[in-house]
Amino acid sequence: xxxxxxxxxxxxxxxxxxxxxxxxxxxxxxxxxxxxxxxxxxxxxxxxxxxxxxxxxxxxxxxxxxxxxxxxxxxxxxxxxxxxxxxxxxxxxxxxxxxxxxxxxxxxxxxxxxxxxxxxxxxxxxxxxxxxxxxxxxxxxxxxxxxxxxxxxxxxxxxxxxxxxxxxxxxxxxxxxxxxxxxxxxxxxxxxxxxxxxxxxxxxxxxxxxxxxxxxxxxxxxxxxxxxxxxxxxxxxxxxxxxxxxxxxxxxxxxxxxxxxxxxxxxxxxxxxxxxxxxxxxxxxxxxxxxxxxxxxxxxxxxxxxxxxxxxxxxxxxxxxxxxxxxxxxxxxxxxxxxxxxxxxxxxxxxxxxxxxxxxxxxxxxxxxx
Numbered sequence: 001x002x003x004x005x006x007x008x009x010x011x012x013x014x015x016x017x018x019x020x021x022x023x024x025x026x027x028x029x030x031x032x033x034x035x036x037x038x039x040x041x042x043x044x045x046x047x048x049x050x051x052x053x054x055x056x057x058x059x060x061x062x063x064x065x066x067x068x069x070x071x072x073x074x075x076x077x078x079x080x081x082x083x084x085x086x087x088x089x090x091x092x093x094x095x096x097x098x099x100x101x102x103x104x105x106x107x108x109x110x111x112x113x114x115x116x117x118x119x120x121x122x123x124x125x126x127x128x129x130x131x132x133x134x135x136x137x138x139x140x141x142x143x144x145x146x147x148x149x150x151x152x153x154x155x156x157x158x159x160x161x162x163x164x165x166x167x168x169x170x171x172x173x174x175x176x177x178x179x180x181x182x183x184x185x186x187x188x189x190x191x192x193x194x195x196x197x198x199x200x201x202x203x204x205x206x207x208x209x210x211x212x213x214x215x216x217x218x219x220x221x222x223x224x225x226x227x228x229x230x231x232x233x234x235x236x237x238x239x240x241x242x243x244x245x246x247x248x249x250x251x252x253x254x255x256x257x258x259x260x261x262x263x264x265x266x267x268x269x270x271x272x273x274x275x276x277x278x279x280x281x282x283x284x285x286x287x288x289x290x291x292x293x294x295x296x297x298x299x300x301x302x303x304x305x306x307x308x309x310x311x312x313x314x315x316x317x318x319x320x321x322x323x324x325x326x327x328x329x330x331x332x333x334x335x336x337x338x339x340x341x342x343x344x345x346x347x348x349x350x351x352x353x354x355x356x357x358x359x360x361x362x363x364x365x366x367x368x369x370x
Contacts, residue, residue: 155185251284
């Protein structure tokens with residue numbers, strides 16, 4: 001995603017339209033190759049706790065990043081690529097998502113600036129696979145949507161790194177050049193051969209918008225496939241939750257709140273399904289707890305994302321501020337996810353930022369969630 005402003009206009013606008021699900025035979029799916037020994041181990045791993053799956057997720061991320069980086073370098077050197085070499089890591093990522101949908105997104109949140117594109121591709125792959133599972137796509141389609149996530153920004157291999165990592169805003173000429181990555185990526189994969197129509201579609205169209213103001217072809221409405229809409233949601237979410245040279249990272253809760261509250265930007269059904277894949281209580285979410293208390297979900301780290309720490313700060317009924325109180329395992333006490341706009345909490349972005357900052361400095365604690 002090209003996010004040189006805090007609230008990008010380069011996201012998809014949508015309605016609740018869906019095309020009919022394709023059969024596996026329609027996907028022109030390339031033959032799978034044998035997986036590496038590491039990938040085989042990750043595929044066979046039994047479900048464990050969140051911390052255990054995060055360890056596996058880091059191993060998957062390392063292998064995937066290396067493969068994606070190698071493909072980008074080959075493109076930059078003018079060499080022909082074989083996208084099917086990514087099949088093993090797509091399967092490993094899918095296996096991890098099945099064991100724990102939150103592990104891959106957790107470990108890909110922090111990205112090295114000079115390798116952002118590679119880590120971003122791995123993160124989008126994981127998000128796409130999780131979303132495909134939530135939408136009940138079949139296995140063949142799920143594999144292709146994951147591969148599309150890994151390859152969606154392959155065209156950036158032909159964009160100068162100095163431009164991609166520019167610390168300030170892009171001028172019109174620079175932005176036009178960066179926008180070419182969708183067409184260039186499509187050309188690269190067509191030249192490579194053996195790539196499904198689904199992957200080509202996502203690579204070319206993940207920046208199109210329902211209102212016709214996207215790129216590269218200004219497609220509108222039903223002309224944009226559900227797969228491209230999925231790509232837009234996952235691309236935007238990972239971009240806004242990643243720190244870049246020109247912007248700080250949003251918390252997952254902030255990102256979802258903005259994405260769900262921005263009228264018309266995203267397909268409602270896709271967005272609702274996506275929200276369920278990133279955890280019931282994403283970091284930064286506003287929640288109501290038993291006893292009519294409001295709190296902000298804190299980063300669970302290696303803990304259980306379904307039983308996260310929460311910082312209490314306000315009485316929900318009176319809107320009276322409460323002394324900050326951290327509850328380390330608040331999952332059983334959370335009654336609902338709330339929205340600041342509906343509750344009329346003024347200056348919510350600043351309030352939330354201060355609560356999260358305060359949480360890193362220490363506060364009173366209730367480890368029992370009462």
